Amino acid sequence: MNMLDLIKKTRSYRRFDNSRKLDDVFMSELIDAARLAQSAANAQPLRYVAVNTDEMCAKIYQHLRWAGRLKDWDGPVESERPVAYICVYADKEAPAVANAVVDSGISMQNMCLYAMEKGVGSCMIGNCIKKEINGLTGAGDRYELLWVVAFGYPVENVVLTDCEGDVAYYRDKDGNHFVPKYKSEDVLLKKI
Template sequence: MIKDLITRNRSYRRFDESVKISVEQILNWIELARLSASGRNAQPLKYAVVTKSVNCAKIFPFLGWAGYLNDWKGPAEGERPVAYIAVIKDRTISENHYCDDGIAMHSILLGAVEEGFGGCMIGSINKAKVAKVLNLDEKQELLWIIALGKPAEKVVVEEAENGKIKYWRDERGVHHVPKRSIDEIVLMKD
């Protein structure tokens, strides 16, 4: 069951904009992050939830979408996220968030996938511009944006060949994600 969720939890970059996500659904997914592990149990992360299309449109131009797809500028109208979660470090709690951000985002996305949605963790952000849109202050550091929606693309995981791990799209628009083999990533020390 968990393997199925993890396998379905891909970096989706194209969504069906006609399918909305409620604030309540997003809060349920953030609850999963809240209950997840936190370094020193400091819990320095906060989450700004954006669901109104006018506000999503303000954030969209400040995001980078797929570094390996050089000729693609991001999702077209009708394929854009219907919600965003900004992952923010509250510096009044801690200057260090350890690996809390990765744990939290993975928990959020697993919750989304379980309900038939998906998302993409985005680190390529014009942080100053998005922070202004979100009205963040100097004690709130924007770390990541999670783009959310109903996936409108097929993403397949496949074995990497000859160390080629760059994702790519075929002529049908299927997104291919090569993964290294288990033998390549496990170092047995017995």
């Protein structure tokens, strides 16, 4: 798959095949993809907690909030829940920690692209109960939880559409998930 096709395919997936697990090797490859990302001043303030046991995944899941725009959907049913998570933390004592949020976007996208190339879908999650997740990970006060990224083999069809004004994602009656994106001419201010 060429890079642009991979970028198009790397959507936010929220329904997965919970019977297809991700092993420790895959988790360490995700951490490799993350740790090799660009970083302001190469300060590398990010730290990670990798989760891929059924027991911990079930616990983490309870504190995540899915697809806020889909008011009539409470998140994936048990058989469609993620099989792994990477919790992304900033080390508050690291230099250049002010850039950690930018760094984290790059590192998460590295992981999501890496995963998708292997057929594994992902969803970045900011809407979560951080205090509860910290209680589960035991990361400690030195580390601030920025995001949780969910992973698994997707069982939903996510379709990119051209945005005609409304950016709200939506689903049709068959469960297909549509994601409107602005067209090039909407985002390109000028070519000079």
